[in-house]
Amino acid sequence: MNHLSTGNAEFNLQQVLLLMDDLVQWLIRSGVGYNDFSAALKSVFYQQAIHELERIEQKQTVSSISLLSGLHRKDVTAFKKALESGQTLTQASVSEPISVPSRVVGLWIAEGLEKQLPFSDKDQFSFEDLVRRVSVERHPRSVLSELERLNIVSENEGVVSLQQYSFVPDTAMHEARKILTRNVHSHLQAGLHNLFKPEEIPYLEQAVRADELTVESVQLLHEKSLILWKEFSFQLLKLAMERCEQDDGKADAVKEFRFGVYQYYE
Known part of the structure; x- marks a missing residue:
């Protein structure tokens, strides 16, 4: 049986808040305030509490879900009833703020x-x-x-x-946001896999960092990284296309592979 990892809750919360700083900037610029976001998070915490109870092989009761997620028992009950009646979590009758x-x-x-x-x-x-x-x-x-x-x-x-x-939705901007979301999601999944499953083969999740640089040096690194990425991505894409053709039609060809690179300087 897997056991619940307690860890340092305060430390982990602070690390997540560092990520949230940028996400909240995105939300506020998009017109999503704290009340809207906190209400939307209820179903996310509910789902993750369910996943954790499954992982540690514990019964999914209102009390256990409420304890893990921090949600009010009324909200947990509403989510459970919604799922039992064939509804989605977003259709559950939970308390929501007025925007x-x-x-x-x-x-x-x-x-x-x-x-x-x-x-x-x-x-x-x-x-x-x-x-x-x-x-x-x-x-x-x-x-x-x-x-x-x-x-x-x-x-x-x-x-x-x-x-x-x-x-009227801006199709190009919506697609850009969806791509960013998928990329960041995959990056986080790789990092969390390495943290929570050290016994398994780790994913590549590394970065090169240099500081005390001039603007000229940063620009040089910026341009060089673009050149290297263009060369490498071409080789990797070529191999990926070959493997797609080779795996076409196979019953077990259900996996997706994502390799990402980013650059940032301040």
Whole structure:
């Protein structure tokens, strides 16, 4: 039986927070706040608690899942009921915070209001009225500033305009984010495999680091690394294509291989 590794929880938390600093920057620039993110994390913690209980061969009770994940028992029960009824975790009836800016835009669109609203007007429906229908705690000006930052609305001479183009997905940018997510996910999986399964064959997970460099030296290393990557990636891609042709049609050809390289300097 596998045993639960206690480790140093505080130390590991601090290491994860170093990673979260960059991820939170991504979230905030995308309009995702703490409440939205913490609510979305509930299902992730639930799933990982289940995986850990399976790994250590312990019964998956509401208490054990709650203890491992830190989730409230009500949320755990809601997730269990959702899965038992054939629903997804995202369909579970768990407590979620209200995102005022997104609710404001959602109400604006759902009710078919004019795309331009006065920010404040005693004689007609205004942006202030719209915000107060969603929340009386958030100041309309603060909500407007957040929506302007996200390029969802614009204000000119007291008139707030809904930017329709903001709701059309940028295919290129979405794909770039998906590629980044897959690459970082694979990198983390390789590193965590090496940490948690030292008895197994480790994945390559290394980096070359140099400090106390001039801008000229950094630029030279930057250019050289691009040249080396171009040469190496060509060779590896050629081999990968050969193996794909060789494995085509085989019943056990279900694996995916990913090799990544990055460069960064500050």
